[in-house]
Amino acid sequence: MTLRELHDKARQSLDPAHYDYVAGGADEERVVAANEAAFDRYALLPRVLSGAERRDTAVDLPGAPRASPVFVAPTAFHRLLHPDGERATARAAAAEGAVLVTGTAATTAVAEVVAAAREAAPDPAVWFQLYPHPRPEVTEALVRRAEGARCTALVVTVDSPVFGRHTRDLRNGFTDLPPGYAAENMRDLPGAPPGGLTDIPMSPAVTWRDFAGITRMTSLPVLVKGVLHPADARLAVEHGAAGVLVSNHGGRQCDAVPAAVDCLPAVAGAVADRVPVLLDGGVRRGGDIAVALALGARAVGVGRPVAWGLAAEGEAGVRRVLATLRDAYDHTLALCGGRRNADLTTDMVVRKDGTW
Template sequence: MSEGLRFALTARSEGPITIADYRRSARRALPAMVWAYVDGGAETGLTMADNCAAFDRWTLRSRVLTGNSGTKLDTTVAGTALSLPVFLSPTGMTGLAHWQGERAAARAAEAAGTRAVISTASSYTVEEVAEATADDHFFQLYPWTSRTTGEPLSGKFIDRARTAGYTALFVTVDVPTAGNRIGERKHGMGIPPTLTPGRALSAAVRPRWAYGFLRHQRISARMLVDERGTKAAVASARTQQNLLRPDLVWDDFGRIRDLWPGPVYIKGILDAEDACRAVDLGADGVLVSNHGGRQLDGAPAALDALPAVVDRVGSRVPVFLDGGVRRGTDVVKALALGATAVGIGRPYVYGLAARGQAGVEHVLEIFRQEIVRTLTLMGVDDVADLNRSHVQRAAARPVAPGR
């Protein structure tokens, strides 16, 4: 047996070793309809793809004989000390990927020394996640108002999260209307979902997923619909659609800021002027994000938007980033460009789909190992030492394979 074949077989037997490996495992584990939801973007997918490609537009500065081991990864998010500059960004209805959903993801984040941001559209309520975890996590809020009654729902969600022990609020502001997710619609993930014999077969040939689906039915947004099952999923999707607010203005954020006693961050900032306005109105920080390319197709990549936002408000508040982060080198590049920490969405969902909580823990460990290795090879001892002198614009070159 050749050395190359032996290595390939050994790597295969050990299971996933990169985020790209976990993506392939997740795709095999999930029915086509669910995969379209987990991995799809808006319209052509241009912005979703550019989120990843943006990291290849930067190179890392490498210094030698520094004696540095790159093991200092500590940072602080919302007053909480983290041992890893990576947190779990909010993802809706994660129970579609694995019935353990957000509870498993939050427990995995704790095990890694970081935190999860739990979505308003979570498959578990904020109370259920709090009961299943030892540490306090963060809550993501959609500033929704009922179109039929005009009743603001933000206050109710905020009260529940605060009572359950969540310590920071991330207000998502980039969903005034739903993005045109063509891939989801073509695979039957519209409202309501459309089931065909082929789609049913795609689920049936994945017995582990099908068992979790039938046994636990964690496929709805439980903060909106206090039920389980397919009907509840349809009802919560319709409810979310009816609650979207294209008429939201900055004054609405000001009112939300007044309702939450702790740190409040705005998620979905791509423009430096918006970042400045957010901070002026009391935001304790901003999260540069384009919703993983699921909203406005053609919007700038999150990493491309980061430097201007940092230049404008980075001396006043922390700036975070999510979107396209797939490797430890991506994390290091974002930190060098001014981010305090980065969020991951799809990568941890890949791990969850493939192996439940253990998969999320392994995904975070992969990031940890890759960050340490990258810093060591760069000759940097501490993520706090990273700055723009550690990166430079890359010459034109092909996008790296294996993302």
């Protein structure tokens, strides 16, 4: 079953409002489409007579040595997609050696997510995605929950000073989770009723000073997610980021930004190998992964494909998605004459219109 077929199976099985919640984006959804379409503008220039019978595609990431080059990007409310929700996703990611970034808006508490991952692997890499809360004590409480759960890194999302306007959700009147579902990581925290889609408070007043404060309150590596501008990438490193994730939130925030992969070369240049650069947004094929790594990413995240795998086939579907993408990338690396990820270099990527 291909990833497209998993998507189609998931769409048939899901409540239409729940499907739209995952598939949709902000406003006219131009950026959702642009993320995938952008990869079609790039082509690979293979090297020849330089490969090896077996490739080493493992990557070293903060709190995740020898991980798969494909990680699970943070997405909300997995129990809308499958009864096992985040537990199934966690077991699948751990079994495939992939980092799981579990979200603040998960429908399973982070401690339970990590426990599920440990059912599949003895030392899984689970990162906790964190929205900086307007109340510092709530932010710190979330950090302590992630530490207590034995997460191996934090990922601070910084592209959400306010929520994006999701046209499909507004049209469907989908504003609240079904009864019995909640953003479990927010449970029992002050001022944060967990039942609505937008009940996690955001604040446009959060600054780099607040991000630096998060890095000081924990010994975990702290990555920053949602960077598109190279100047912000430099600021992230200066303020203690252990990694920079190039992302436009899957097109769910501002509908007037570039595709994530188009921003990758400038961000990677600004970071200059001081910390790992990662990418999410639009990755659907092994060739997409190869392009991203050649342009400066250490690893790539996938969100919607994981959601479709979970909805279609539960844990087995998530494993299928992660294994399919990893193996397709390994095949592409072989076709490009590579032995390891570092063999993919910027000069091996061209635009299909002949320019660069």
